[in-house]
Amino acid sequence: MELRIRGEHAVLAGPGGEQGREVDPRRLAIGADLAEALHEWARVASAVTRAEAGTDAARAVVAQRGRQLAVRLAAVMGTQVRFVDPVTGAETVIEPPARERGPRRAGRSSAAPEPTPWFTGLTVSLFSAIVVVVAMLALAGTLARETSGWLAVVAALVVTGGIVPSLWLGRRVPILRWAVYGVGGGLVVAWAGVLATVW
Template sequence: MELRVRDGRAVLAGEDESGEREVDPHSLPLGADLAEALHEWAKVADAVGRADTPADGVAGALVARRGRQLAGRIAAVMNSPVAYTDPVSGELVSVDVPETPADEQEEPADTPEEPPVAEEQEPTPWGTGLTVTFITAAIVTVTVVSLSLGLGETSRWLALVANVLVVGGLAPSVWLGRNVPVWRWVAYGVVAGVLVAWLALIFTLL
């Protein structure tokens, strides 16, 4: 079985008596949540690919890592190795079935179960994170405002198109980075910077 992206949709390819077939994840017993996660990932991967993002860039790396994670979940559910084709680089990777940890094996019936131990969660680095967000927002704000004002002297429509292209190019990276522990702060800064820049441009035009 192979996980692929086809026209912004996730498909699973396999061989049967009639040859190779590609099927929608919803047609397999994967669960609705996993199937929806696959299609969400495929949409972002397709957008990153259309934007000609470098395969070794941040967006490409996030797409690849998320794809391998989803392929691992498919392998665990189907109990079979899954091949994963990176939609950005085109690299084919084989993902094996995750091994069952020893502590998840069944214990004898007469052995009382021990209460689960709560895992300690690392504290959220608000200070460092907000600093990164502020710096990123400042850079994005200055860049967008400078670009817009420079192009606006020639044509306001040209400035508008440039803003749309900038936001469209940043959107896939921001969408992928919103849940990544480190890059989420950068994503917040990008969103805040674009919004502040647009507000500044609106007040400039008034």
């Protein structure tokens, strides 16, 4: 992408040199403030280049501001931006900043994945499964003895229906997923026990 000035307006051109298609920055998803800053810079740059008595300081400010805007544009668009100084004609290619894939943790490289805590995770899963099985069987057994088997099944359905949405949401959360796996497995085992208790 190339940052150009046409008249008193900034335009962005795709590949193809002078024949490249030019687009008004306001038509791109770069933010209204950046698009307006580009047009303001183009107006000032046009005035400085037209003025015969333009000082070197003014030309340096125009060039510096153009480079700053090209850096912002490269960061927002995530692409290389070619900037030609409207005063001197010097060409600069601005590379987009490297994007990090995720937040860095202190003392760890972002490229090295963390090891999976199998022992701790499976322990949490087993404990969660045991708690769910004991709770569901206690509920179903008590209701089956005190009232009716159908009420025990309905209560187990209500408990399962209340837990399943939370399990679905937590299935990919790094630490919580171990408890989710245990609760899910516990529900399956508990349902076998509930049906055995009722019938």
